[in-house]
Amino acid sequence: MTHTQIDTSVSEPHRVETAIDQAETNAGVARASGVLALGNIVSRVLGMARDVVLANLFGASRAVDAYNIALIIPKTLHDLLIAGHVNSAIVPVLSETAAKNGQKALYQLLSVLFSLATVVMAVLILLLQIFAPAAVRLVSSGADVQTQTLAVDLLRLTSPALLFLALFALASGALYAQRAFTLPAFAGAVFNGAVVIGTLLLAPPEQVTPVFHGYWIDWTMMRPASGIIAAAFGWLIGALVQLALQLPGIRLSSIRFTLNWRNAGIRRIARLYAPVMISLVLDTLVRTLSYNFASQTGTGSISYMNWATTLIQFPHGLVGTAISVAILPTLSRQAALLHEEGEHPFKDTLGLGLRLVITLILPATIGLFVMAQPIVGLIFEHGAFTSIDTDITAHALRLYLIGLPFAALDVLLVYAFYARQDTLTPAVIGFFSLLLYLSVTLLLLPTLGLFSLMIADSVKHIAHTCISAILLHRRLRGMGEQRLAMTTAQTGLAALTMGAALALVLPSLQIAIGASTLIREILVVGIGGALAVAIFVGMAILLRIQELRWLYDLVRRRVTQ
Secondary structure, X not given: OOHHHHHHHHHHHHHHHHHHHHHHHHHHHHHHHHHHHHXXXXXXXXXXXXXXXXXXXXXXXXXXXXXXHHHHHHHHHHHHHHHHHHHHHHHHHHHHHHHHHOHHHHHHHHHHHHHHHHHHHHHHHHHHHHOHHHHHHHHOOOOOHHHHHHHHHHHHHHOOHHHHHHHHHHHHHHHHHOOOOHHHHOHHHHHHHHHHHHHHHHOOOOEEEEEEEOOEEEEEEEOOHHHHHHHHHHHHHHHHHHHHHHHHHOOHHHOOOOOOOOOHHHHHHHHHHHHHHHHHHHHHXXXXXXXXXXXXXXXXXXXXXXXXXXXXXXXXXXXXXXXXXXXXXXXXXXXXXXXXXXXXXXXXXXXXXXXHHHHHHHHHHHHHHHOHHHXXXXXXXXXXXXXXXXXXXXXXXXXXXXXXXXXXXXXXXXXXXXXOOOOHHHHHHHHHHHHHXXXXXXXXXXXXXXXXXXXXXXXXXXXXXXXXXXXXXXXXXXXXXXXXXXXXXXXXXXXHHHHXXXXXXXXXXXXXXXXXOHHHHHHHHHHHHHHHHHHHHHHHHHHOOHHHHHHHHHHHHHXXX
16 A cells, blocks of 8 residues: 555545534534524614614704713723723633633633723723713714713713623623523623613603704604603613623633732733724724714714614624624634644635625625615604605615625624734724725715715725735635635625616505505515515525525524424
8 A cells, every 4th residue: 555545545534524523613603693693683673673762752863962972982992991802802712711721711711801890990980970071072072062961961871881891791702702602692682672661661751842954943742852861771771681691601600809810811812902902992083083073064963873873783793793703713713723623624614604794795785775765764764753864864874885795794804813813913904994984084074974974984894804805815825615706706696686676676666555654664665675585585596506505404404303
């Protein structure tokens, strides 16, 4: 027997075993993505319900602008100091710790993280209580005095949620590292549900209120501006409840409060997070400037921007975020065991995630683009929300949608860098893309106003995704046989065919159904959506898109087991 024959006989069983392991990994990733997607559906629906309640009760008003200004401050601090750690540093390090050192080491590190977060957030909450007026002025220098005054009151009410949000982020990160996805998946639903319930139960009764539209005034029934405090209180309660939801999955008896923060895992997290921190500081500055720019384009502009963002986050969270979060722990473990298993498992897992994102996000983007006007009208155009508000929000949404496919892919590409414990490269790319965002905004703001922010956001995502893809492709020395170009071409053709057919049919459908009432709006969106799904699935079968077939077979096996 020759040397070549010996290598073949030994390596063939190994290749078969590796293929079986990768198939099990792919199925596990798909199941986790399904759980996260389901949680995202419920969360996004309730998130839309939250915004619908705010739009119906308060309209595009000073109250909603103040609410959004007040929330952006604790949300930004949370993203900067805690949430940004989770996927860039905490999950990779916790996954590596669990894989190499076991559960005891995992909970020792988690104890230090919980203690550190508690101390830091307590100090921040105290500072926000004292310096709330200065923080509000920093974010909203273009807003009027009444809006800023209300925002200060709301900020002081919501800032204690920082502690609950921080501990929730750590608890969910620990569950992700152990590949337990169910409890974190439904946390957002609990959070948004609390805001909806709190607002509906605690908001004061309606009163006749003037709504200004340029040169005329529309007198409508609206809640008093002070009633927005009910929504802020719901936000605080929601942060507490979503933390409580994670606790059954955590061994609380293994967590101890400690001020001994000398832990090798903390040092690795700090090293990984340092570049991300710089990137997030820049992103925070840009976000602050964006709110300032929006506040200078008229009352309600911040609200229009947030309503369009809510709609764009539905497919983004359902596809891009769900798949990326599901795949990160597996990628992190494969990267930690790179010398034992080689590059192929990492590439195969990443390739699966990219193909799934492409297959699902392209039809969602095109369908939402064509149906933007009826969807915004159905969801928001009730009570104090007018048809003019629908037009502006739908236009903003379409401009955001240009960058949606790139944004969904970009999350997964960035997580691939994070899984390999490289946070510097995404930070440098992020710095460049933020400069590009500011340049486009400043160039277009004098002529396009609010809409320049959406165009700049799409340009930012396109640039970030393209650069990330090129650098990661070089880092991995190619992606192997992942069929990314074929999947993109097939899905793109199917989605464009669906969009063209829907654009042709939609006007006739609206005429046939008749005048705009709630039932007719539901019929337009429902029939249009069903038609879009039928056309895309038909084209997918005709073009033999393998990823949809694979998902269908996986779901069918789960149902029949």
